Amino acid sequence: MKFFIVVLIISACAGCQVVNTSRQSTMPLESQGLSCLEIKNSSPESQSGYYVVDLDGQKPLPPIRIYCDMVTEGGGWMLFAHHTDGLDSLTTTKNVTTNKFGVISKQHWVAMRDSMTNGMLFVDEKERVSRISSAKLFGANCEPVSNINNLTDLSKNGSRYIWHHENRGCDVRGLDYSLITLIDSSTSKSYREAGAALYQSGSMKFDVWPYGNETSSYKHQNTLFYFIK
Template sequence: MQVAFTQVAYISGFKLFVYEGARKGGMAPQEITLQVSNDNITFEDHESFTLQNVNQSVVTLDEPAFGRYVRLVVKSNYGHNAIVIGELEYYGKFVQGQIDLSEPTPLDPNAITCASIYAETPNASDGVYYLEPSSLHKGNGFNAYCDMTNLDGGWTLVANHKDAQDSLATKNFVEPTELGVLTDDKWQSVLTSMQIGIMTVDENNKVAFISKKKLQRSLCVKISDVASLSYPVVPYDTAYLWHDEVSGCSSTGLDYSYISLSTQYTSRADAYLTVGASLYQHATKFDIWPYINTRYSGAEQDQLRIYVK
């Protein structure tokens, strides 16, 4: 069963209805896979589900799906030769503006990044290295700290932030032992060379990771929207390095995800407090999430080192 939209859709879930006679006759879907495409030619499996033999199934996706074409592939039912679906509703909204649906571009062969250094020298150790993130910056390189240990190495440190700070101090060089963020020119230089995504490491050495694809497919604050780490985007009351949300961009309800770079405490009418360096995941999940609390990291950490690769 396939649906064609007039523009890219952000799908967060769906509801499937089966008539009682079909359900009793074993015709209700059991094993299904949601697939998405942007050209109606190449479809990718997004997520698979096992449905119960009931009249109505409401499914929330673990990760939102993006695409102009969406279809459900039914792989099995409850015993009948025929498969029957009475009604199908998708939940989500249309994406406004531009959204990056492309795969990562090839790394500039002339670039000198933490990732390229690690690729050439896999036994390289953590430390300071000279970088020229693209050929456009030839001769205008700078020193940066590289994490060559976590998640296959090759990560560039761009920010080291902690709760309840008055400001985000800009630095030509960010160290793991001192708070601060890269200057705007260096941040943009590292950002343009990003291939993989963002890794965070907290004061307890817990590592989280989110892919570039998710960082760019945000409906609120895409990573490319952030021109300055010292003045991040503040759509409501929290400064974000990245922010995704299904309904609006006010960080309300249970459908938002973010990387916070806030300073001091911020409050709003419902007395909710947001502070400092923290991660949140609802609709869009981090690819690696090390915290016991499955939604919010702030109860278990106060400081985050933020790396780009």
């Protein structure tokens, strides 16, 4: 895990405009684009690092600092959560970083979700990459990603997942479900529902899956970086 974080930080400092996240400034942030993808498309040489993104353009949300992965799977990915198994709660943080656990605010999450065109990307502590398309994320029969409006309030909304598709029913009892979990220790119902994990037992599969014939990632990883594009 420590090695992966070092790689991210070094790559962020190799020629890109790195935004200092260690100091809080009263000056308004100047947007560098509407998304990491827009920044990548306008400057293909952009490297992974922190950028100031205005997710809703001229609308009420202020620009925020976002970590952009500009390399993996074509680049242009925005980090919206960094989570690990066993945490007592999910914490909203102003800036989701590569070295601290947390999730993005409700308002900024909704803006990211509603502008998603490509899908989601997941990187574990061993640098293994999973990816799933936006069509699958919006097309789930039990819990499409469009239902999730607050990442820290999943249990109160009656769900423990960012995304849930199941062949028969929606009770996660048979081995016929696909899930993206973002669960704290208080809402996990069984040992199989790891806090940060991916599952593809059902008919709807991830487009990139690094765990071989395994139908879940939880035996192989504890921590995930959650990206969206």
